[in-house]
Amino acid sequence: MTPLNRREALKLGGAGVAVAALAPAASHAAPPTPYFQHGVASGDPLPQAVVLWTRVTPTPESLPGSGVGPAVEVGWQVAEDAAFTTVVAEGAFATGPERDHTVKVDVQGLRPGTAYHYRFSFQGEPSPAGRTRTAPAENADVESLAFAVVSCSNWEAGYFGSYRLLAARDDLFGVIHLGDYIYEYATRAFGTGDGGAVREHFPAREIITLADYRQRHAQYKTDPDLRALHARHPWMIVWDDHEIANDTWSDGAQNHDPATEGSFAARKAASRQAYAEWMPVRFGDGGVIYRTLRFGQLAELTMLDLRSHRSKQTTGLAVDDPERTLTGEAQMEWLKSTLSGSRTRWRLVGNSVMIGPLVLGSLPAEVLGPLAELLGLPSGGYSLNPDQWDGYTADRRELLGHLNGEGIANTVFLTGDIHTSWAIEVPLKAGSYPVSPAVATEFVVPSVTSNNIDDILQVAPRTASLAAEAAIATTNRHVRWSELDSHGYGVLTVRREQTRMDWYFLSDRTSPTATSRKAVSFTTESGSQKLKRAWG
The missing domain is CATH 2.60.40.380 (Purple acid phosphatase-like, N-terminal)
Known part of the structure; x- marks a missing residue:
């Protein structure tokens, strides 16, 4: 030196x-x-x-x-x-x-x-x-901490205004990134709603090799707003699917064709190596990335890996198959043990895909009781998005049953992936909610740039999405709020007696000087597992 x-x-x-x-x-x-x-x-x-x-x-x-x-x-x-x-x-x-x-x-x-x-x-x-x-000492009596919560930052879909605005804040302890930090697509393959690109990916092809993934990570870290946020606060991160390929499961992905793109195992290994090289994250034995970070007596943050060990996505009755898994057996046992053993006031779970159940247009199958079996319906209801916990109902029942059976309170799931915003009371059984208790809460944050409903449909914001939001509210009593159009970020404030999520929405993801506005805030009081609208 x-x-x-x-x-x-x-x-x-x-x-x-x-x-x-x-x-x-x-x-x-x-x-x-x-x-x-x-x-x-x-x-x-x-x-x-x-x-x-x-x-x-x-x-x-x-x-x-x-x-x-x-x-x-x-x-x-x-x-x-x-x-x-x-x-x-x-x-x-x-x-x-x-x-x-x-x-x-x-x-x-x-x-x-x-x-x-x-x-x-x-x-x-x-x-x-x-x-x-550094984190507070384990026995520290911490009054409050605030975290930025972000996900889904597609380079081609816009500028990283959320990162710039968060870097300007001096009230944050750090940044929780829930995945899709990079995107693997070829240029103009997954850009703005009209198929264009605000700025183009490098390399221009879909990334597959170790050199490809290294170059794509490098490109993202040339973004000045991303560099500013990295330099300003420590990050707590985990991957989702686009760090490898869309809708990744343990042995494949929707966006991987072995016939033309070679071995998925080789692609997965290449992406993991580049991620380990380019990201400020610790790995455990055998390359395990799920881990726990503790912040005094106030909170413990558990970051999950919901891609490396999951079964292939499916639909229909198969979503109930107990042999299928989202977490993998070892991670599930570790997660349950971690939640049971936590001695902090709050248990935060970095959860890349939504755990709250979702139905549209019909009641979930469990409401039908014994008729579900006779009619051949999946017991957890038809899955609208089998890539989420909805597609792995046995794992969800096991985890939520554990929270309920062990009397584990103050669990807050922090979720990204679906480019939209949600406030959810996570029910033990959605069909009989609220008679069936809520066992956790969930805050889903919007994408930094990646497409949402109005982008995909190429319509003005707050038009087509309103019907979808109304349908969600009608058949999902545990969903307290959803917003399906806006891009931005969340700020989670954790206090002894309350957690609060503030959602901030960008004025324009395609503008390098975008501003943001606080749109809504929800709180959950210690011991309640219920949500209250606090602002907006």
């Missing part, structure tokens, strides 16, 4: 202040340095540790996915102040083409509940500075 002199340290200190105070204003600036073109990031904060990330471009030919370039060492520092006068940890990380010149350091020995500044260096050149923080 080349030591930084005082002049360089002051230079980095200034960069740290700029990231902390002015990141959104710099959203259209050129990449910060030739060596650090993809910014910096942090993630998975623990009381005494946090993951730091960057990528170095040591030579002009060392491009993402190229597989060429020298092996190098990149320096890193963590400090208590933006000027880096009080450095608390530092070191060097060896990287090269075998890991696409990415750098990922799991820094240990930090103080709980503390904000830090960090930076990298190569050949005396500083990276942009980032700001991160």
